[in-house]
Amino acid sequence: MYDVLCVSDCCCDLIFQGLARVPEAGTEEYCRELFMQAGGGANTPMGLARLGSRTAYLTAVGADDLGAIVRADLIRAGVMPDLFQQAQNSRTWVSAVLSTPKDRAFASYAGTDVEVSRSQLEELVPQVKWVHTYTCYCERFPFLTEVCRRAGVPLSLDSTFGEEVSLGEVQEMLSQAEVFTPNDREACLLTGEREPLEALKRLAAVCPNVVVTMGEQGSLASLNGVMYRVLPPKVEMVDANGAGDLFNAGLIRARLKNLDPRDQLRFAAASGALAVTYPGGMSPAYDPGLVESLAKQAEVREL
Numbered sequence: 001m002y003d004v005l006c007v008s009d010c011c012c013d014l015i016f017q018g019l020a021r022v023p024e025a026g027t028e029e030y031c032r033e034l035f036m037q038a039g040g041g042a043n044t045p046m047g048l049a050r051l052g053s054r055t056a057y058l059t060a061v062g063a064d065d066l067g068a069i070v071r072a073d074l075i076r077a078g079v080m081p082d083l084f085q086q087a088q089n090s091r092t093w094v095s096a097v098l099s100t101p102k103d104r105a106f107a108s109y110a111g112t113d114v115e116v117s118r119s120q121l122e123e124l125v126p127q128v129k130w131v132h133t134y135t136c137y138c139e140r141f142p143f144l145t146e147v148c149r150r151a152g153v154p155l156s157l158d159s160t161f162g163e164e165v166s167l168g169e170v171q172e173m174l175s176q177a178e179v180f181t182p183n184d185r186e187a188c189l190l191t192g193e194r195e196p197l198e199a200l201k202r203l204a205a206v207c208p209n210v211v212v213t214m215g216e217q218g219s220l221a222s223l224n225g226v227m228y229r230v231l232p233p234k235v236e237m238v239d240a241n242g243a244g245d246l247f248n249a250g251l252i253r254a255r256l257k258n259l260d261p262r263d264q265l266r267f268a269a270a271s272g273a274l275a276v277t278y279p280g281g282m283s284p285a286y287d288p289g290l291v292e293s294l295a296k297q298a299e300v301r302e303l
Helices: 040-050 065-077 118-127 135-140 143-151 167-175 184-191 196-204 243-256 261-275 288-295
Strands: 004-007 011-017 033-039 055-060 093-099 104-109 130-134 155-158 179-181 209-213 219-223 226-231 299-302
Touching (some): 004 040, 011 040, 011 065, 033 040, 033 065, 040 055, 040 130, 040 243, 118 143, 130 143, 130 243, 135 143, 143 155, 155 243, 179 243, 184 209, 196 209, 196 226, 209 243, 209 261, 219 261, 226 261, 261 288
Parallel strands (some): 004 055, 004 130, 011 093, 130 155, 179 209
Antiparallel strands (some): 011 033, 093 104, 209 219, 226 299
């Protein structure tokens, strides 16, 4: 029925784009542009849909004005709305994104959580080719990894770890995933290593395919035991919001197309790079043809 099933909460991003700096307490800064659009967990399914994957999204959309914006953006991107949950009086998650030329900060409100049952997943998962979620949802719904494993459906995990989580605590979860994509800070905190490459080696001993993303420095990857250094195409950075999410969308799409591992990493790097050329996680500027073009400029070498 679907190519990909994504599972997560989603939010409405209020993007204060073009700030010179994140304001200090008691001060005020003015941004150049203000955007309001679907973001957070919605970025990866929107990216997958734009790339041509038939994508379902199991999420909760608030029964409020912000929820209407999120729902419209998801449908506009091509995400199948069949699994959107919307309870009466439910609230939408919101993130105020304070975006500077070098980084960003967030002030967020947690709205109504997505609800997932084992029986629902047991019906859905055998109908898809891939499942994508974040580590925190495997903690909230521990049967998710088991359902995917029994159905023989690959599971990819993005990271939401805090400093208090150790690798030993999540090793079983990661061992059942097909792909794990933490950023460099998350990978180092999780493993206790100081260098991303050493963290990658530790994680690759647990999960068969690991990519450690490092922003504009590219990424390090271990795919089926082979390690790679990935240099992204050079683009003019506008806003880093959603870059990791769309890196994931590109990687999943490339794996579904059974591309060569190097081409998988090129395509993922191009997808993430394109995401930083416009404000927010998703935009009409995110075009599959541009991803294909940028992928030719990405450099991948074996370590």
